[in-house]
Amino acid sequence: MHCLLGALPHHAMRRLAQRYGPVMLLRLGHVRAVVVSSPEAAREVMKTHDAIFANRPLYVTMDIFTYSGRNITFAPYQSRHWKEVRRLCATELLGPKRVLSFRPIREEEAASLVRGIAASPPALVNVSERIKVLMTDLLMRCAIGDRCPMRDEYIADMDKALELMAGFNLIDLFPGSWLARTLGAGSLRAARELHDRIHRITQAIIDYHESKGAAATTGDVEGSSRREDILDLLLRFQKDGGLGITLTTQVLSGVMFDVFAAGSETTGTTTIWAMSELVRSPRVMERAQSEVRQLLHGKTRVPEADIQGRLPYLQTVIKETLRLHPPAPLILPRLCGESTKVLGFDVPEGTTVFVNVWALGRDKILWADADEFKPERFEDDTTDFSGTDFRFLPGDAGRRMCPGLTFGVANIEITLASLLYHFDWKLPGGASPYELDMSESYGITARRKTDLLLEATPYVPHGLES
Numbered sequence: 001m002h003c004l005l006g007a008l009p010h011h012a013m014r015r016l017a018q019r020y021g022p023v024m025l026l027r028l029g030h031v032r033a034v035v036v037s038s039p040e041a042a043r044e045v046m047k048t049h050d051a052i053f054a055n056r057p058l059y060v061t062m063d064i065f066t067y068s069g070r071n072i073t074f075a076p077y078q079s080r081h082w083k084e085v086r087r088l089c090a091t092e093l094l095g096p097k098r099v100l101s102f103r104p105i106r107e108e109e110a111a112s113l114v115r116g117i118a119a120s121p122p123a124l125v126n127v128s129e130r131i132k133v134l135m136t137d138l139l140m141r142c143a144i145g146d147r148c149p150m151r152d153e154y155i156a157d158m159d160k161a162l163e164l165m166a167g168f169n170l171i172d173l174f175p176g177s178w179l180a181r182t183l184g185a186g187s188l189r190a191a192r193e194l195h196d197r198i199h200r201i202t203q204a205i206i207d208y209h210e211s212k213g214a215a216a217t218t219g220d221v222e223g224s225s226r227r228e229d230i231l232d233l234l235l236r237f238q239k240d241g242g243l244g245i246t247l248t249t250q251v252l253s254g255v256m257f258d259v260f261a262a263g264s265e266t267t268g269t270t271t272i273w274a275m276s277e278l279v280r281s282p283r284v285m286e287r288a289q290s291e292v293r294q295l296l297h298g299k300t301r302v303p304e305a306d307i308q309g310r311l312p313y314l315q316t317v318i319k320e321t322l323r324l325h326p327p328a329p330l331i332l333p334r335l336c337g338e339s340t341k342v343l344g345f346d347v348p349e350g351t352t353v354f355v356n357v358w359a360l361g362r363d364k365i366l367w368a369d370a371d372e373f374k375p376e377r378f379e380d381d382t383t384d385f386s387g388t389d390f391r392f393l394p395g396d397a398g399r400r401m402c403p404g405l406t407f408g409v410a411n412i413e414i415t416l417a418s419l420l421y422h423f424d425w426k427l428p429g430g431a432s433p434y435e436l437d438m439s440e441s442y443g444i445t446a447r448r449k450t451d452l453l454l455e456a457t458p459y460v461p462h463g464l465e466s
């Protein structure tokens with residue numbers, strides 16, 4: 001436990017794994033945890049014994065934020081609830097047809113980002129803030145059909161929640177201890193208050209949506225007079241049935257929390273890291289920009305149909321960013337459902353399992369120049385996000401794998417293409433690219449510790465029309 005103090009957990013766990021090996025048992029307070037840090041061990045957890053490790057531990061804090069597992073991310077595996085909401089999520093909410101139907105929203109939001117940057121003098125841009133707002137607006141519009149009037153409050157609350165949800169605070173590590181409960185009472189109270197606030201915002205959104213009669217929308221994406229959003233679809237299933245479970249208000253709130261949190265946080269964090277790495281590597285920036293600019297030459301905005309499948313180098317930039325900065329560096333914790341062996345080591349039932357995908361992505365044995373940002377490594381490499389290459393697992397693999405990757409990558413691609421097409425970027429005050437601080441912050445996701453501030457110089461006429 002003391003080995004984790006003062007360090008980011010995924011960093012400390014990598015250091016320990018370099019000493020003790022790819023399957024390592026840690027005592028984190030009262031929690032018995034196994035940390036997996038090699039592709040072979042990850043394959044055993046996520047493929048060979050996938051069903052045994054498909055559950056998740058529900059820490060005290062996580063219990064609060066996930067409505068006791070009545071969402072998708074922390075719902076118990078094998079529960080009817082998880083099977084139905086997961087199926088709904090993979091086939092309907094985030095299926096290919098639905099992701100495509102959100103294309104106009106992506107294009108409008110990317111164009112609005114460009115307009116906002118172009119219109120804001122001086123040219124010093126808080127890229128982190130702009131991207132966070134963009135991803136939240138984009139997700140909200142896909143999820144509820146509109147921007148959220150309480151967006152800024154929501155972003156601030158979500159930031160704090162993601163920090164608390166990391167699972168390494170006193171109450172989560174000593175769940176049965178009265179002393180931990182006493183000492184950690186403040187953070188427990190903070191978690192409850194935050195959850196109440198987030199719940200109130202989510203509930204207000206759902207109530208407003210219902211009051212508009214949105215649930216009555218017939219729902220066929222092509223046939224409908226207006227685009228069916230994710231909440232419309234959930235309300236339709238709630239009203240008409242058709243699932244093997246009842247979509248209670250709590251379930252709706254839980255699923256919406258997942259969509260907002262998992263969707264905007266991962267995509268925003270990845271896009272901000274991609275911009276950070278690009279600014280630090282002028283050679284890569286130049287190549288990525290010239291690919292986008294040649295393709296879109298003369299256009300005033302970035303139509304998704306024009307870039308889809310036609311920016312292979314930018315795709316490698318996104319993969320390389322996810323290799324070095326997977327937004328969930330320890331994925332989401334898994335729980336061993338039945339005593340088993342991983343690479344010959346006993347893993348008792350009830351053990352929490354972390355897969356250190358951040359360490360896998362930076363392993364010097366698996367990757368040449370592992371710490372360097374070299375998108376070219378993916379040019380002749382068919383590795384993708386599908387969870388089949390156990391060196392590269394930003395969305396994980398197996399039954400619990402992320403169902404939102406296609407959606408997430410589409411959002412990241414158009415945002416990056418727009419930023420690179422319309423502006424030249426550099427660090428403020430002529431600072432050298434190497435001076436950019438690349439520290440990460442603590443939380444369930446690994447974000448930049450400091451905001452990314454850059455100078456933007458317009459490159460082509462911006463799409464000023466709406």
Ligand code: HEM
Pocket residue numbers: 072073074086089094258259260262263264266267270326327328331332333394395396397399400401402403404405407408409
């Ligand atoms: C670059 C983008 C993304 C990355 C890297 C990512 C990564 C992850 C990871 C590592 C997990 C945990 C998987 C596991 O424990 O096996 C996960 C789960 C999940 N993600 Fe994503 N995610 C991304 C985008 C999204 C988006 C856009 C959405 C939805 C709007 C989403 C929704 C979910 C959900 C619902 C789960 C829980 C699945 C389950 O427990 O059954 N993700 N994601």
